[in-house]
Amino acid sequence: MKKFLYYIPLALMAGSCNKQLDLVNPNVPTITVYWRDAADAMAGTTAIYNSLIQDGTYMRMYPALNDGRGDDFYGDSPWGDLVQVGSFVIPTTSGPIAWVWGAHYQLVWRSNQVLENVPKITMDEALKTRLLGQAHFLRGLAYFNLACMYKIVPVITAPPASSTEFYPATAKEDVLWKQITDDFAAAKEMLPVTYAGLSGPDAGQTGRATRGAAAGMLGKAYLYRKNWQEAANEFQKIINGDYGTYSLMADYRDNFKEINENNAESLFEVQFGQPDQVGGTVMNYGGEPNANWKQVSSTGRTYAMDGYGYSDFLPSRWIYNEYKKEKTTDGKSDPRLLATIASYEPDDNSTQVYGRAWPHAQTAIYPRKYTHDGLNWPGNDDQENSGINYRVLRFADVLLMHAEALNELNRTAEAYPFIQRVRTRAKLPDLATVRPGMTQVQMRDQLAHERALEFAIESIRINDIIRWGWLYDAGKLAELKTHDNDFNTWKAGKEYLPIPQGELDTNPNLSPNPAN
Structure with a gap:
């Protein structure tokens, strides 16, 4: 099993x-x-x-x-x-x-x-x-x-x-x-x-x-607190193979499917399974523990497009366009686009969803990452019984975080090869050729672009935006507002979730946070 x-x-x-x-x-x-x-x-x-x-x-x-x-x-x-x-x-x-x-x-x-x-x-x-x-x-x-x-x-x-x-x-x-x-x-x-x-x-x-998972999360925590050298040290050991052998999967979408799970790119993932794999009859939403709990994910159903799920979220037009900015070495669109977003792309042989003809307006876009589109349909989306593991930390993140740490240590030139390993999997041209000699500031923007494409719809983007201080930079905030209208209603402190009111009412020693 x-x-x-x-x-x-x-x-x-x-x-x-x-x-x-x-x-x-x-x-x-x-x-x-x-x-x-x-x-x-x-x-x-x-x-x-x-x-x-x-x-x-x-x-x-x-x-x-x-x-x-x-x-x-x-x-x-x-x-x-x-x-x-x-x-x-x-x-x-x-x-x-x-x-x-x-x-x-x-x-x-x-x-x-x-x-x-x-x-x-x-x-x-x-x-x-x-x-x-x-x-x-x-x-x-x-x-x-x-x-x-x-x-x-x-x-x-x-x-x-x-x-x-x-x-x-x-x-x-x-x-x-x-x-x-x-x-x-x-x-x-x-x-x-x-x-x-x-x-x-x-x-x-x-x-x-595993040890690799712990080292990766330790490095990530250091990076989030701007302890660049400590972060780089941890990432370099992972890349060197000190904590096990990790590598990028040839097929990017193998990181979001119910097959090829716990693969060479995964440092840690949350294990989900359909009832016919691991049993269970009661949805595992929470509450009192139950021996009959399922071990399923509801993300596939929550993110799936109209007609196949709740369609509770949509990709922004900005991230769709970001994938279109740079052609691959063979003149095609970034392959991560169609692994992340379901869109009508006849030039890239994508005119179907869930094995059927494209049912929406040709300009419509929907999430594909972590859904069962193209994987197991007809199947379990209508019952919220997704068995797709959730990837908490991937080797691609280690590579790009290491590049970021090196850039912040004024070792910008050394960051290129680690970024290129991720770009090469996406068949993008050599960054050292198309954008040679970047300054530290230019590399920051490049890394933000690379991370957006690699980790869209993976619970990471908002953390990057917060830790980079973009919401408190007038220029970057204006840019975010062009990406997503939701940022027009952002106010200082509201980037965080508020402390639940019930907790504040119950615990006299609990302080509000900036979002309360």
């Missing part, structure tokens, strides 16, 4: 009981009796991954609320939250905003339980180290996502010892990012390069965090 099962021990969802009620379900193990042996440690760690396949994380809302805020995507839905988030006017009472917050803190909660309890278990030390490394990685990923989406949040590193710890205070931004880098750094030292060839219950399992 291509994916390991995201098993859900109910103990990991247990909270503190009200002694006045004193109700104990004899069929549900509590935390006080759960953490006994290696089997508990293994199941408890696997349960952390389950938080990645719920609606508030990668099942639907994490991609949707990030993609919707970029200039490559905009809301086209009767569901007001999805349109409002893209226009930067989402209210603090939004349900999806709360789901994202809750699912990520569930991820933190489960990771903290493993980190608190597994060290006390007598078990194989090598397996214990791997499990703790995964908990560090997944907690780091949760906080990385929270930092990017909400800017400032509480940092919780252990289960509450008493009710006095039920209301954590908002941490300073530097404290939050230090926790992120500390977790990824710890994970890097504890995780294996691969699970192939190991002895133990995790032997050969695909989908668990």
